[in-house]
Amino acid sequence: MLNHPQISLHRLLLSVSRAVDQVHPSVADHQQRVAYMATSIARQLGIKGADLLDVFQAALLHDIGLITPEIRIAAARLRDLESIAWHSEVGYQLLKTSSLFAGAAAILRDHHVPWGHGAGATKNGRAVPLAAHIITLADKIETSIDRDVPILEQVSSINEQVIAGSGEMFHPECVDAFLEVASRESFWLDVVTTHIGSLLTDRIDWPVLTIDEASLGPVAEIFGRLVDLASPWTAVHSAGVTATAAALARLMHFSPREQQLMRAAGYLHDIGKLSVPSAILDKPGKLTREEFLVVKAHTYHTYHILEAIGGLTQVSEWAAFHHERLDGRGYPFHLGDDELTLGSRIMAVADVLTAITEDRPYRKGMDRAEAMSVINKLVDKGGLDGQVVRVLEAHYDEIVDERQLVQAEYGAMQSILTNIVQGPADAHQSVLAGVGNAIT
Ligand SMILES: [Fe+2]
Ligand SMILES: [Fe+2]
Numbered sequence: 539m540l541n542h543p544q545i546s547l548h549r550l551l552l553s554v555s556r557a558v559d560q561v562h563p564s565v566a567d568h569q570q571r572v573a574y575m576a577t578s579i580a581r582q583l584g585i586k587g588a589d590l591l592d593v594f595q596a597a598l599l600h601d602i603g604l605i606t607p608e609i610r611i612a613a614a615r616l617r618d619l620e621s622i623a624w625h626s627e628v629g630y631q632l633l634k635t636s637s638l639f640a641g642a643a644a645i646l647r648d649h650h651v652p653w654g655h656g657a658g659a660t661k662n663g664r665a666v667p668l669a670a671h672i673i674t675l676a677d678k679i680e681t682s683i684d685r686d687v688p689i690l691e692q693v694s695s696i697n698e699q700v701i702a703g704s705g706e707m708f709h710p711e712c713v714d715a716f717l718e719v720a721s722r723e724s725f726w727l728d729v730v731t732t733h734i735g736s737l738l739t740d741r742i743d744w745p746v747l748t749i750d751e752a753s754l755g756p757v758a759e760i761f762g763r764l765v766d767l768a769s770p771w772t773a774v775h776s777a778g779v780t781a782t783a784a785a786l787a788r789l790m791h792f793s794p795r796e797q798q799l800m801r802a803a804g805y806l807h808d809i810g811k812l813s814v815p816s817a818i819l820d821k822p823g824k825l826t827r828e829e830f831l832v833v834k835a836h837t838y839h840t841y842h843i844l845e846a847i848g849g850l851t852q853v854s855e856w857a858a859f860h861h862e863r864l865d866g867r868g869y870p871f872h873l874g875d876d877e878l879t880l881g882s883r884i885m886a887v888a889d890v891l892t893a894i895t896e897d898r899p900y901r902k903g904m905d906r907a908e909a910m911s912v913i914n915k916l917v918d919k920g921g922l923d924g925q926v927v928r929v930l931e932a933h934y935d936e937i938v939d940e941r942q943l944v945q946a947e948y949g950a951m952q953s954i955l956t957n958i959v960q961g962p963a964d965a966h967q968s969v970l971a972g973v974g975n976a977i978t
């Protein structure tokens with residue numbers, strides 16, 4: 539009898555939040571720090587239970603709409619946030635696809651609305667939740683911390699800035715609650731601790747929030763969409779890999795439960811790419827050696843992001859081993875024949891097939907004959923699994939039709955998200971130009 543482990547939603551969100559911010563020391567743990575401050579302020583305001591949980595989730599993911607490492611780093615240095623206002627809407631559209639995050643999505647949508655002496659109580663005719671104003675405040679405080687100066691030396695100047703912004707920028711009630719909690723040195727030391735993740739999980743007494751394997755898929759899809767948004771060339775890639783891997787798993791008699799896990803693994807297989815700069819993902823030519831080394835780390839990150847959640851061993855392995863090869867020449871773990879399970883072999887084939895049949899900046903997608911010849915060569919060289927590839931060959935049209943159907947549906951929503959991002963494309967470019975090449 540297989541056991542059905544429950545997956546901690548908190549740990550999942552914490553792990554993704556950390557991954558999004560792990561792109562540069564200047565933004566490391568940004569969202570977790572904001573989550574700590576926002577929940578402290580919210581509790582001071584008497585917010586509790588499910589409402590407090592919404593504040594926590596919204597704060598933890600408030601900047602996921604900043605879709606590339608470059609934009610995330612640039613955003614932390616911007617004074618005027620108008621040019622990146624679209625990221626709140628992207629985050630909202632992504633999260634609202636799951637009922638688990640409905641409350642958090644509505645908060646995160648308005649996390650850059652100034653109070654404006656009361657004008658910020660509404661935006662575009664809808665009420666702005668108080669929780670959004672809490673995050674606006676916590677976000678501003680976090681970005682004003684100088685990471686090179688001991689925190690307690692900065693407290694009075696930060697407090698002065700907050701007081702000066704009360705009314706115009708910040709909701710006065712939030713400011714009062716903040717000043718109350720910020721009177722303790724421990725608050726500030728908590729904010730900057732390198733253990734902020736375990737502090738958020740262990741010390742705060744959250745109700746245990748778990749999801750089962752059936753609800754994991756839609757949550758995984760949200761983060762697959764996020765990964766895919768980072769480059770127009772991969773806009774529907776994760777969905778393609780997911781559909782292909784799930785079809786192969788079904789054809790190879792995986793149980794319905796394992797097919798569900800395979801779908802989650804498909805959406806999450808490239809989650810480690812959240813830290814790969816889009817300049818590399820979008821590069822129109824061959825990657826330099828250094829750039830390729832950055833790319834090579836992505837499956838290592840995928841593994842650790844998923845492993846940190848706990849209870850997802852199979853999903854972590856199926857997702858993260860897609861660049862491993864049976865002859866041990868893959869990366870980054872160099873696993874071999876005896877260590878790669880059938881699920882991982884399926885994912886490797888699904889990823890290769892999807893990647894080579896998609897257009898890329900430096901080449902057109904291959905047709906069936908070309909693709910199968912490339913894949914069969916990889917089998918002959920001892921890289922890919924021959925048994926999986928025989929199933930692919932026997933059901934090629936069925937699998938590709940299924941994939942295209944899934945990708946078309948997925949792609950409709952991806953286009954909506956891309957339009958929100960691309961709307962202010964010029965502004966977007968000038969944001970990056972203004973802060974220089976942020977990745978150093
Ligand atoms: Fe933001
Ligand atoms: Fe932020």
Ligand SMILES: [Fe+2]
Pocket residue numbers: 775779807808889
């Ligand atoms: Fe991939």
